[in-house]
Amino acid sequence: MSTPPLLSIRGLSKIYGEVPVVDRVNLEVTPGEIVMVIGPSGAGKSTLLRCVNRIETPSEGEILLEGVNMAGETRNGKFVADPPTVTARKRRRVGMVFQRFNLFAHLTALDNVAIGPRRVLGMKAVDARALAMEQLARVRLSDHMMKRPAQLSGGQQQRVAIARAMAMRPVLILFDEPTSALDPELVGEVLEVIRTLAEDGMTMLVVTHEMQFAREVGTRVLFMDSGRVLEDAPPQKFFSAPHHTRAKEFLRRIHAM
């Protein structure tokens, strides 16, 4: 490998009670890769994403972002877990876009984007606003900056959420089914924005059910089922000739719809 990995996931498991929702997953992502994570519901796709930025605490395994362990550090051969403030600092490097947008309900679109730079990065209010305006312009929402989330369509809300994540200048963005909660006619505008970010070289992990999109925009497809990564292949290869029987079944069911 020529480029060092941006993200390394090694032996990652998340176990609820006795059930491994994510089961010994290994993954290396190099800068600029667009990894599409697909699979049936309950496969552990979202949990995998949520472990990467530690919204969920993994049960086993380790995650390195640019070589930095997201869970803690080893001092004199002993592993020391990060205190919450350090976890928060490490999380800044990873953006996340949620299925249900999760915009801050009491803030305007502009403040939703500006609050991170302002409160987390400690930027001056004017600078944070300027940055937020710039990010909202990128997702073509300059005309809606002063609206509250409730006044925006789902597609607009999700674009604000993307701007909010981008404003933190992350090195990696996690998309957790970004279009699954949208009315069909609003899916396109959100996928378009994600496509633009991909073209700009943003590294991302995208959990999606949009197969067309995965095939066109992804540089790599992970197929997950029962917590395991069953296939890891370039999109053309995966969609034309999947290896695993369960992947074949999944694609057949999707195409049957």
Place this chain on the structure above:
Amino acid sequence: MGDFDWGAIWYGVPYMLQGALVTLEISICAMIVASVVGLVMGLISASDLRVLKVFIRAYVYFVRGTPALVQIFLVYFALPRIGFEFSAFWSGVVALAFNSAGFIAEIVRAGLQSIDAGQSEAALSIGMTNRQSIMFILLPQSLRRMTPPLTNEVITLVKSSSLLSVISITELTRTAQLIIAERFVPFELYAALAVYYLVIISVLSWCSEYLEKRMA
């Protein structure tokens, strides 16, 4: 009703207004202390400060599990024994605040926890600490939801202040009792007393409704 003694009621007005003033003074002081202490305890309850949370749970457990009257006696008689000397007035303030803070802590905690988990997840995802998430995201959104239960708590506090008559604070209720002892007109004065409280509580309710509308 022919022998209803209106004279006693008019006679009582200046004293009752004086008593109402004491009731308001005590209630306002207690409310301020209870709001600050209760808010801080509620915020800690929703945070990840484990040790402090245990203390607050114990505090709330005690406040909820004992009558306000007993708490008043404890503050009035027990605190001097361990070296805290308060006047009757300040004992009353401390006792009421002690009681109310426990309930306000619960209101604040419940209010914060009623906000959708996605909000704090989003806050964490942009690198906020738990504390920042509470202060900038959860608290502003829950203030409006907290207003009705907080109003109830303020009303309860004002009414509980009548219990302070037992530690010889001449607030509204004790004023009425003193006039009764002097003029032997229990029915008239207790009826008047009820009206005085109703007026105070009504004003409070209007203020709260106004606040709630302003926050909408």
